[in-house]
Structures are given as C-alpha cells and as structure tokens.
Amino acid sequence: MRFLKKFIVSFLAITLAVLTSFVNGTYQLKAKTYFFARSSAPSKSDFHYYSDQNIYYKYDYGMPNCTAYAWGRAYEILGEPPQLSTGMAKEWYDYNAKHHYYAYGSIPKVGSVMCWNGDWGGHVAIVEKIEGEYLTISNSSYGGEAFYTQTNTFAYLKTYYPGFQGFLYLHDFTPAVNLAKPKLRVSRSGMNYTFQWDKIADATTYQIDVCHDAKCELTDEFVTSKLTFTKAFADQPYWVRVHAQHGDFASVSNTVGVNPAAYHLMGTKQNLGTHFYAQIAFGDIYVKNVNHTAMLETATNDDKGIYEFIRQKDGSYTIKDTKTKELLTSMRQKNNVDLFFTNIDDTKNQAFFLRKLKKGYALQPSDTAYAVCGVKGEKAERTTPIQINRIALTTSQSFRIQKGGITLPVNVNAYKGSYDGKAHSISLQNVPAGSTITYRTSTKSGWSSKKPTRTNAGTTMVYYHVMNPHYAQDMYGSAEIIVHKANCKARINDYKHTYDEKKHTISITKTLPGSTIYYRTSLKKDWTKEKPMRTNVGTTSVYYKISNPNARKTITGKANITVLKATQKPKIKGYNGSYDHKKHTLCMTQIKPHSTIYYRSNTKKKWSKIKPTRTSVGTTKVYYKITNSNYKDVSGSVSIIIKKKT
DSSP states (O other): OOOOOOOOOOOOOSSHHHHHHHHTSEEEETTEEEEOOOOSOOOTTOTTTSSTTSHHHHTTOOSSOHHHHHHHHHHHHHTSOOOOOSSOGGGHHHHHHHHTOSEEESSOOTTOEEEEOOTTTOEEEEEEEEETTEEEEEEOOTTSOSSEEEEEEHHHHHHHSSSEEEEEESOOOEEOOOOOOOOEEEEEETTEEEEEEOOOTTOOEEEEEEEETTEEEEOOOBOOSEEEEEOOOOSSOEEEEEEEEETTEEEEOOOEEEOOGGGGGGOEEOOOOSEEEEEEEETTEEEEEETTEEEEEOOOTTTSOOEEEEEOTTSOEEEEETTTOOEEEEEEETTEEEEEEEOOOOOGGGEEEEEEOSSSEEEEETTOSSOEEEEGGGSOOTTOBEEEESOOOOGGGOBEEEEBSOOOOOEEEOEEEEOOSSOBOOEEESOOTTOEEEEESSTTSOOBSSOOOBOSSEEEEEEEEEEOTTBSSOEEEEEEEEEEOBOOOOEEEOEEEEOOSSOBOOEEESOOTTOEEEEESSTTSOOBSSOOOBOSSEEEEEEEEEEOTTBSSOEEEEEEEEEEOBOOOOEEEOEEEEOOSSOBOOEEEOOOTTOEEEEESSTTSOOBSSOOOBOSSEEEEEEEEEEETTEEEEEEEEEEEEEOOO
C-alpha cells in the first residue's frame, strides 16, 4: 500500500452543498479540465450561491436572480471566486471586454456565460450542454424561479432574451462523458479508516480525495479498490470521494461525509452564546490566574475569577481573564498540557471546545484530540495547576460554569425621525446569544416578547428587560420612539397629448403614505375623491388638495388635462373608367367616426354634403373637406373621369 502523498488542492467548504457541488463542478486530472453539467437546483446550504462568499447574496441580491446564480455557478465551476462584473447582467459582457479577464466571443462552449443586455437589466445564463445545434442553459430569474434549464437551438435561445451579446469563456473545458461511477463505502476502527469502492470495468486507476479544514489530501494513483490509513481530524466532519480514471476521462463516486466517532465519547460541543462572562469552578474552589498559571483557589465572592468567553467560527471559545486581559492557552509538556494565561494574540491554537458532561463541563483545546480539563491527582485541591490530560472522562475532571458578575453589554438606541409610513422601534445592539428580551409600553402592563412599534406621528415610551443565563444581572431601561410630522410631498404632472379616444387625467405620484387626495374642476364646486377625466379635444383645469394627518401642512394646486387635435389619414380615390351608363363618384375610406364631409365641384361654389357624381363622358373635379372636432381638417381634390367607350 502506498503512503498518502499530501499536497494542497482547491477545497470549498465542508457542507452537504459542497458534496453536491463537486459532482456538478470540474476536476483537474491528467492536465485536462473536465466539465460536469448541472441539471438540478443547488442546495440552499451551498455556499457558492447562499452565503456571503457570493457577492450578490452578501448585498441582498441573491437568488432568484440571474446574476447571483451565474456568479455562484462560475464560482462552483472554477473552484475560486470568478472575476466577473458585480453589477447588472447587462454590464457583464462589456465589463469583461474592458478588463480582459476571460476570452469571449459568439460561439457557444460548455461552461461559458451567455450574455444579453436587453430589457431593463439584461440576463446571464450558463451553457451546460451542447448537442449539435441544441444548447442547454441553466438560469435563475429575478422575482421568478431560483433555478431552471432551457434546451433549444442556439438560434432560438439567443433571441429568447433581447440584446444577445456573446459568451464569456471561463475556461477551455472538455465535456465529461457519461461514465459509470464507483460506489464508495467508509468504515472505521479506532482512528483507522477504510475506504472501499466498486471496481469499474474499464477504469485504469483510482484516486482518493480526503478533505477537511480548507484542504484536501490526494493519494497517489493506485489500482486496488481498497485503502486503509490512520487519521485523527480535529473535531470537524470531513468527506471522501473516489476518481475512477477511464483513459482521458474520470468519473467521480458518491461523496461520503464522515463524523469522527471518537469525539462522541467527549460529550456534546456546547454553544453557550457568542459572548458571555462566567466563573469556572471545581466544587467550591475557583480557577484563578496565579502568576499566569490557571490554578485552583478558594476565593470570596468579590475575588472569584471572571472570564470572558468569545465564540469562534469553528465553535470553540477564546477565554480571557477580565482583570488581566490575558488569554487562556496551553503549553505542551510531554503527554500533558498545562494551562497558562498569556498576553498573546487571539489565534486558533488558544481556543477551547466546551463539552457537556453528566456533571459539569470538560475543556478541550481546539488543537488537541482526546483531551479534557483535569486536576493533578484527580482531586480539586487548592493551589493545584490545571492540566489537559489524555485520560478518560470522569466527574472529578469536570468543572462547572456559572454566571460572572458582569453587566450585560447591550447598547440601546431610541428612534427619532420623520413620518414615512413605516413602523419604527427602538434598537438593541450587542445582545449576547441566548438572551431573552421582553417589552412593555406602560409600567402597569405585563411584559411581552413582541417589540412595540410606532408608525404615526407622536411618541411611544418603550420599557425593556434583557435576561441572559450567563450574566448575573438583568438589564432594565426605557427608550422613546419619536415620529415627527413630515413635509407633505407629491409629484404632480399635467396631461397634454393628442386625442386617442381614451379618457385621461392629471398624474399625482410619490405622495406621503396615508395621504388623501381631493379634486374639483371649479372653485365653486365641492371637493370629491373622484378624479376628473377628459376624452375630447380641449382643456380641463383640475384643482387638487392633498392632506395627511401625519403631515405638517396640506398641499393645494392646479393642473391641466389638455387633449390636442389628432391627425386622421383617410384614403381618397377618384374614378377613371369607360362610359357604362352608370353614375360614378370618388371613394373615401378610413374616415374617423363622427366626421363630416363636404364637397363642391368649383372653388367658387359653396360646400355641400351631397357627394358629386358623373355619368356622361368627361371630367369632373371634386373638392372635399373632412371636419371632426377631435381631428384636424383634411381637404383636397380628386377627379371623376369617364372615357368614351371603345
């Protein structure tokens, strides 16, 4: 059996989402990069899409949103944050062309970003498959579906969204073929882990990834279907996968997550809050900082050691002496570890895991496995240094955590602002995890967990009560919600356009929430909430009044509805034909309703509504005039020509 050969490779996160993302991502094998298409929605625990590592998610523009999805998919494909635009989709193509981060062009390739700049914000999608002239793209849409795919011809897809620009080529990928995948199984005996998988008929070699704590270990290539090795990971789950090499291509096994069973012996890792103060005691003897060493001392209530616990990202705590500001750390001495207080930076190797036992807690350094907080001689004696020992868990090596005499570090802010139609309240900041907050608006009313709010102008006094099991003192106080009357505002626009047979009125927008608008068309008329309308040509003056009980004053004014005459375009045709004993005249079509038509055959004659006709051979010139109160007049002339019959 070959030994593990360690080297750093790209590792994204230790979550269920990561396990899925590697199956849908890319793998670098034999100097080629293979692309695996995504056909299903990413898990909501996938950090590429649903974490602050996705720039759109971080600033509240997450999925459903085409940019958040495409950015996250590019991250997943590349194994690192992409150098794509962080603006709207319509900016992506030009942004890349300006900075030359990726090659780009008009020919589709798998793993590329397809870009459009039409409509309001444009659209981006990822090319997942290319089968002849057919493409499969994956998308997300703002306000719509978080994930969907489309399969159609390239010619159809590039016009499906307006403003097609081209493709951004993230990498020159080789599409993966549909290969059999080895099924992976993991077993454990102590710290010996055995990985077994099914052999694949046409596989030449296998490789294993074992990943934990932001790095992976990749074995050398081998031909067996079983690997056993010894590994002790530091209290976090890890995952394993197998690559089966088929010539130039590789298929990837199911990814198996493993929680090291050894740590189940240690009890449950505790989350007592993100920040709290406590005293550590064995029985009635307290841990104190004596000459930088953690020792047991009998102490009065005023002299008991108080320690500040601050939770780290990995679930461990840094423990700081509140008097000396020194951090509790461990110094190895052969098999045991002594605890010291030192003035050093807050780094990971000074953090501890708290583990709940049947009686009290155990303390384990984050960089030491199978270790608990114990006492020399296994007795809680005074002036005894505390050690971290590789020993079995017993109650004599556990301690208890009790409230420290520190006031809750909560900051309370009142609210003071102008009316905006929204509900406002006081705010409490730096509230330790595990706290319970109750409120009331009168000293005579009962406490409630519902925070009082105020929307309308006026003042509400809010009383608060903050409790936390890790702090000795509750916090009481009061703060005001003050909402002042706002300036009444509105945007008023006249209406002025040509006649289109529709009703029109003035426009009043951007009013203060809760405003009431009244109208009238004469200073002598009464106000009404019904908005005046106008259809026909002319002008209507509209007087308006905008009032709001939360505004300082009422807005009044006047705006006009003006409808201008439109232009009609009738089709008018004379007559030109041979004598046939019949009467003939001009032909008019597309005349607007309610129009009046006048005729005459001489400019000196008066206009008449009677349409002129001609029967005999010769020519009659007919002058016409079309009038309509909502349209401009139309006039002109045509001829009625009758020729001799041949």
